[in-house]
Amino acid sequence: MKLKRLTVKLPASMTATASHDARAIAEAVGQALAKGAQPNGPITIQSHGQRGAVLASQVTSGLKGGRNGG
Numbered sequence: 001m002k003l004k005r006l007t008v009k010l011p012a013s014m015t016a017t018a019s020h021d022a023r024a025i026a027e028a029v030g031q032a033l034a035k036g037a038q039p040n041g042p043i044t045i046q047s048h049g050q051r052g053a054v055l056a057s058q059v060t061s062g063l064k065g066g067r068n069g070g
Contacts (some may be wrong), residue, residue, distance in 0.1 A: 001046075004018065008022040008025050014052075020054070021051065021055065024052035024056045025059055028057065029060060036063040037060065037063035039064070040062075040063065043059055043062035045058045045062065
């Protein structure tokens, strides 16, 4: 599967670490896709002040066949 587009929108409160956090999320999504997870439409999560690694875990959980995805 070839990933054509990945849009990561982070809250303004994460401005200082946005590039690092977005990269962590993108890498986690890439690894999940390589393991067979499938995108199932847009994934929206609330940051609740969490850092990129935690958000990455939540995003990959939202993929069909991801860690906790259905």
